[in-house]
Structures are given as structure tokens and as C-alpha cells.
Amino acid sequence: xxxxxxxxxxxxxxxxxxxxxxxxxxxxxxxxxxxxxxxxxxxxxxxxxxxxxxxxxxxxxxxxxxxxxxxxxxxxxxxxxxxxxxxxxxxxxxxxxxxxxxxxxxxxxxxxxxxxxxxxxxxxxxxxxxxxxxxxxxxxxxxxxxxxxxxxxxxxxxxxxxxxxxxxxxxxxxxxxxxxxxxxxxxxxxxxxxxxxxxxxxxxxxxxxxxxxxxxxxxxxxxxxxxxxxxxxxxxxxxxxxxxxxxxxxxxxxxxxxxxxxxxx
Amino acid sequence: xxxxxxxxxxxxxxxxxxxxxxxxxxxxxxxxxxxxxxxxxxxxxxxxxxxxxxxxxxxxxxxxxxxxxxxxxxxxxxxxxxxxxxxxxxxxxxxxxxxxxxxxxxxxxxxxxxxxxxxxxxxxxxxxxxxxxxxxxxxxxxxxxxxxxxxxxxxxxxxxxxxxxxxxxxxxxxxxxxxxxxxxxxxxxxxxxxxxxxxxxxxxxxxxxxxxxxxxxxxxxxxxxxxxxxxxxxxxxxxxxxxxxxxxxxxxxxxxxxxxxxxxxxxxxxxxxxxx
Numbered sequence: 001x002x003x004x005x006x007x008x009x010x011x012x013x014x015x016x017x018x019x020x021x022x023x024x025x026x027x028x029x030x031x032x033x034x035x036x037x038x039x040x041x042x043x044x045x046x047x048x049x050x051x052x053x054x055x056x057x058x059x060x061x062x063x064x065x066x067x068x069x070x071x072x073x074x075x076x077x078x079x080x081x082x083x084x085x086x087x088x089x090x091x092x093x094x095x096x097x098x099x100x101x102x103x104x105x106x107x108x109x110x111x112x113x114x115x116x117x118x119x120x121x122x123x124x125x126x127x128x129x130x131x132x133x134x135x136x137x138x139x140x141x142x143x144x145x146x147x148x149x150x151x152x153x154x155x156x157x158x159x160x161x162x163x164x165x166x167x168x169x170x171x172x173x174x175x176x177x178x179x180x181x182x183x184x185x186x187x188x189x190x191x192x193x194x195x196x197x198x199x200x201x202x203x204x205x206x207x208x209x210x211x212x213x214x215x216x217x218x219x220x221x222x223x224x225x226x227x228x229x230x231x232x233x234x235x236x237x238x239x240x241x242x243x244x245x246x247x248x249x250x251x252x253x254x255x256x257x258x259x260x261x262x263x264x265x
Numbered sequence: 266x267x268x269x270x271x272x273x274x275x276x277x278x279x280x281x282x283x284x285x286x287x288x289x290x291x292x293x294x295x296x297x298x299x300x301x302x303x304x305x306x307x308x309x310x311x312x313x314x315x316x317x318x319x320x321x322x323x324x325x326x327x328x329x330x331x332x333x334x335x336x337x338x339x340x341x342x343x344x345x346x347x348x349x350x351x352x353x354x355x356x357x358x359x360x361x362x363x364x365x366x367x368x369x370x371x372x373x374x375x376x377x378x379x380x381x382x383x384x385x386x387x388x389x390x391x392x393x394x395x396x397x398x399x400x401x402x403x404x405x406x407x408x409x410x411x412x413x414x415x416x417x418x419x420x421x422x423x424x425x426x427x428x429x430x431x432x433x434x435x436x437x438x439x440x441x442x443x444x445x446x447x448x449x450x451x452x453x454x455x456x457x458x459x460x461x462x463x464x465x466x467x468x469x470x471x472x473x474x475x476x477x478x479x480x481x482x483x484x485x486x487x488x489x490x491x492x493x494x495x496x497x498x499x500x501x502x503x504x505x506x507x508x509x510x511x512x513x514x515x516x517x518x519x520x521x522x523x524x525x526x527x528x529x530x531x532x533x534x535x536x537x538x539x540x541x
Contacts, residue, residue, distance in 0.1 A: 116298060
């Protein structure tokens, strides 16, 4: 347990290095879930839970004013507790969601003021011509602000494991089935958030082309990779097409049935 | 006059630009609510500014100028950094006549269009392709999933970030404005949106599951409601869930609230046995 807690801390530190490593998405659930699984002695379960959480949080990226929930702590604790309780991906999501929401609040309350403190310190140091201390404010200050909430993760793991496992075991069956159903629906939210970011009337039909290709042909092996390849080709055709005014009114198979949804664009 | 024509005008060298690239990597580490990427912007330029402005007093003023608000997609911040470097270098040659505010103006003018195209290419397209391929492997328990996910995103990301430093420096300030006016940027953003949306559509169909386990009819010859839906259009129910969440987002309901609503619906559906 102590060793596991130490290893969990290391995984959390790696995740908190997200921004030091160039916003490299190392803190995303798909990666943190796999590493947590490795620590908990069940890599395969960790990989599957991480992918499930990744899909649930697919819309959680900081664009504009939206600050996403803290997936890092949600994933590590959710996956660790779920594996410990011998349960599946839906348990990881049930636990991870509230944890990520609470930790977002803590990061905002504790981490953000720390960063602002260094922002103002940086103004002062630059005005004084102290470029060495300015460099410390940028890198050191950033690391301190990122790590200040870190201890909560190993602490919650060490102190909470038994209690959480007991509560999970005592949940009535319909709640577990319900979470499983929710697990199937929540990715829709992520894709809707994503689509709203890039969707406009001109390109809206392409969403449905992708959707129906997999809905109809998925059983024949048409998956994401095939659609991605085809999409790149369509994009290339559009890019190199001459500059004549183009009508992007592509006929979409079967989209007649979906007028109700198209109307909302 | 220098005889070689490699795009460098004297003070700034390839090595300086490489340093800007390296320093741009932790851009979001010092992100703050007040001026966002301001600290990272000034810090990335620090070594090259030392070279361009050996006079410390002048350099301090320049650094303070770069500590103003900045925000864009982190992976493409090297483009404005490169352009700023070229402009500061120009200014240092003719410090009395160069309009200082033009540097800030160019920086700020690019912020919006660059963030628009950067967000849709990196967050909306490249990340979704990585997620699509990564999760389809990972959901079967294959550890290659997370590894591929990370590589598909970061290898092109780093190459683009590196190249943009040099592109920004060599092209200078007018190119982005021209590209924006000629509609090139729009075309590019649209092409990225096509890829992002098609993959998002494919992933919605492949990863959103909900079924209705009810059936009607006499015992022994029940017709399940799900089979009727499947007969009309396969995957119509997940598409409805997508449409409803889309609508809730449009109504400005927060994503976290929507997530809890979906959980409540799932639990209620399980309790009454109408969803599976």
C-alpha cells in the first residue's frame, strides 16, 4: 500500500508536468489510466478504464473561457479505486467524475492565486532588471502552482481506499447498471462539445457522413481510421479545388430522417 | 552587405530561433488568469532580446512591452514569436524611427485568427484522430493504444511548432495578414473542420451506446422496440442523445451539469428498466 501510494504520487507528478512538457496531453485519461493500471498491477484494466474515461472527457479541453474538470486526479483515483474494488470502467467513471469536479474547484481556489502571485512578482523582477529571478518566476512559479494541489491525490488514495471500496461494494445493482448506461451516453456530450467548436452550416453534413458510415458499415470493419483517411482525402480535394464559389451541399445518405437535429444548427 | 541570402539579416541566427522553440514548449506552465500567456511570451524571447538589445535599460522596456496579455493555441505560439523576433531585430537597427506599437499591433492582430485555426487543427482535428485510433485499440486492453495516442498527437505537433519559428521569422509580419485576407486561412480552417467533424461523427457512432430493452406483442412472438429503431436507421438512438446534449449545450447548460444529468438518466433508466 505504501509502495503503491509512492508510485501513484510519481504518476501524478508526471501528469502535472503536462504543461512543462509542452501541453503534450500526458495528463489525459487514456495515458494516466494506463499508468495507474500498471501501478495497481492490472495494466489491461487500466488501459480499458483510461480509454473509457478519455471518451467521457473527450470534450474537456480548455478552449475559450471553459476550464475543464481536473481529469488528472479523476482518472488516477477513479481507476485506482475501481481496480482495488475489482470493478469495471463504469465504477472508474462514477468515482472519477465527482473527484474531477471537486479538484477543479480546489485547483482554481489554491493553484490560480499562487500563479497570479508569481505573475506580479515577474512584473516586479523585470522592472528591476532582474532577469534571473524573472526566469524563476516563469518556470519555478509555474511548477509550484501546478504541484500545490498534488498531495491531495496520494492522500486521498491512501486514506480513502478502504472506505470507497466498501461504498462501491454496497451500491444497489440498478445504480451500477445505470452508471454503465451513462457510460455509454456520456461520450455524446464530448463529441457535441467538440462539434460545436468546429461546426458551421457549410461543414455540418460531414459529421453525418462520418456518423452513418460507421452506423451502417461498422460491422463490415469501417471504423475511425478508415473515416479519418477518407476525410483527409475530402479535405485535400477541397483545399486544392479552384477558387470558384463552391457549394458544399453534399447529399448525405439518410439524413432526411434527422431533420430534427439538423434544424438545430 | 552580407553575401549569403539565407533569410537571416545579421543579429539573429538559426540557433537563436531554436532556443525560442525550446523555450516555447512550457508556454502554458505560466498561464495565469490575468494576462494568460504573457510571462511565457516574454521569457521565450529573453535570450534573443539579450542579443538584439545589449543595452539593459532598453531591453527592460521591451520585456515589459511583451508582458502584456497574450493568448493563442500553445502549439503555434512560435509563429508570432518568430515574427516578433524579426520585427524587434528590424527595430534595433533603426530604433528612433521604428514605430514600436506596430510590434504589439501585429502580435495582437494575429491572436484571434491564429487561435481559431490552431484550436480547430490541434484540439478539434489532430487530437480527435489520435483519440479515435488510440481508444479503439485501448478499449480492447491493448497498451499500444495510449502510446500511439501520444505519438500521433505529439510528433506532428512538435514538428509544426519547430517549423513555425523559422516560418514566422522569415515571412515577417505581412504574410499572416495577407493569408487572412486572401481567404487561405478560411480554406485551411474549413478543411480541418471537415476532417475533425467526420472523425467526430464516426466516433459518435462507434462509441455512444444506448438501447431500449422493451418489447411488445404476445408471448413467444414479441417485437423488440430496438429492432424497430434498427430497421429505420441503425444508431438513431445514440444520434438522438447527441442531438439532446447539443441542444443542452446551446441552452448554455454547463458540461458538468449535463454529465450529471446523463448519469441521473442512466440510473433512472436502469431503475425502470427502459434503458440498457
